[in-house]
Amino acid sequence: MGNRRRHNVAPVQVTWHNVTTMAYATQVTAIRVGRQGRLVIPAGLRARLGIDAGDSLVVRLEEGRLVLEKREAVLRRLRDRFRHIPPGVSLAEELIEERRQEAYRESDD
Numbered sequence: 001m002g003n004r005r006r007h008n009v010a011p012v013q014v015t016w017h018n019v020t021t022m023a024y025a026t027q028v029t030a031i032r033v034g035r036q037g038r039l040v041i042p043a044g045l046r047a048r049l050g051i052d053a054g055d056s057l058v059v060r061l062e063e064g065r066l067v068l069e070k071r072e073a074v075l076r077r078l079r080d081r082f083r084h085i086p087p088g089v090s091l092a093e094e095l096i097e098e099r100r101q102e103a104y105r106e107s108d109d
Helices: 019-022 044-049 071-081 090-106
Strands: 059-064 065-070
Touching: 059 071, 065 090
Parallel strands: none
Antiparallel strands: 059 065
8 A cells, every 4th residue: 555654643532521511411311202292301300300290381492402491490580680670660661762762863864
């Protein structure tokens, strides 16, 4: 095979299981979609997530993934996001007022 030179290079072991990655390790379980599109969440996952029969879940599509969350978790996150807004302030009313002002300015042009 000609004069190909082989370099004696020590193999480098590449691992995914470092401390940072392991902190975000997930449990992977294969499930099947039923005839009517139903998914069964395995009992072990339900237990780890605190999901009980009758709980409400919120479903959303995120970057090609189906994400399920307990309704209470979504509400808690939204409350935390808007906690800085004083009681009695309506974001909807503020937005409507901004739009009215924009429409007024545009009608003067």
